[in-house]
Amino acid sequence: MMNHVKQERIKSNSPCLRIVNKHKFHLQLAFSTVVMWLMGAIADMRSESWLLKGILLGCVLGAINLTSRQLVGPSMRELVPAASLIASLLWIVVTCFTVQVLFTLNAVGLVYYYFRSWRTDPGYIRATEEEKKKNVVLLAEAGCLDPRIFCTSCMMRKPIRATHCFDCDSCIAKQDHHSVWINGCVGARNHRYFVMFLFCVTLLGALTFYGSISYWSSLCTLSYSEDGAWGVLTKLVACSPWVLYIFTMAFMHTSWASISLLMQLFQISVFGLTTSERINLLQRRRRYQQSFSLRENPYNLGIARNVVNFFQLRCCGLLKPAVVDWTQQHSSALNLSAGEPFHTV
DSSP states (O other): OHHHHHHHHHHHTOHHHHHHHHTHHHHHHHHHHHHHHHHHHHHTOSOSOHHHHHHHHHHHHHHHHHHHHHTOOHHHHTTHHHHHHHHHHHHHHHHTTTSHHHHHHHHHHHHHHHHHHHHSOOOBOOOOHHHHHHHHHHHHHHTOOOTTTEETTTTEEOOTTOEEETTTTEEETTOOEEETTTTEEEOTTTHHHHHHHHHHHHHHHHHHHHHHHHHHHHHSOOOHHHHHHHHHHHHHHHHOHHHHHHHHHHHHHHHHHHHHHHHHHHIIIIIOOOHHHHHHHHHHHHHHTOOOOTTSSTTOOOHHHHHHHHHTOOTTTTOOOOOOOTTSOOSOSSOOOTTSSOOOO
């Protein structure tokens, strides 16, 4: 035990580890980019020996496993999904850059909305120690230490629609969910950027499919009626393993992004709710066997108004979206008693 503690102290004082901890995301991103390039480059080697390619891929996976065990800690493992997403999208953009104007605009939008989703404060609820003590006393005297109003983890009063995130260790205003793709929460202030990011990923996948199919149609001789599914797949691998590799990555990202995008647009426009609120209401309806429609909630203002408010659409002054600071909204205009079913936290 003492040797383990001593080793941890030596590691914490190491200047190399300090640099690694300071730039851990950039190092993880560079590592993921190199690994994905290696896997695609090995598959695209000018060799007909798939045994050789399999051995090389096995060596790469072994090196990844060894590196993750010896050098990567829990804090860096949390960054793997986000770094892998950026690295794979980078190679998709580099490979499919030939789809010119539309692809270029989409790539710029993808970078912009991902950066805004990642770096924008999702709506952390801040409070000083004095404010926390004051809130505890006031709520205790009023008998309002209800978990829907008071957060026992942050020891402070929660605004309406706020939810505590245990991954971020903070209450998030109008929290939708904690996303592994941006390694943070999606909340009141970055939710619309995240939805636009999902749209850009979906469009990127569609353009990649178009570019891949155009490439195969012009350079590969394919006949499904003569070769069958397995024959076509074999010819695609022989024609260009790299393009097939990029196509597979694009398919994976497009699948989760398009499904998430449809779910987000549906619950935003039809219900006016976040993912967290919708799940809580569904669980409440199932647990207490209550019969009510998710549309009948105080935050649903109709499809058009929901969309305008969420995306803050103004259209040169023709539309006037409601601007609400959900980090400071502690009361609703509607009088909802504790017995009503539409408490979302």
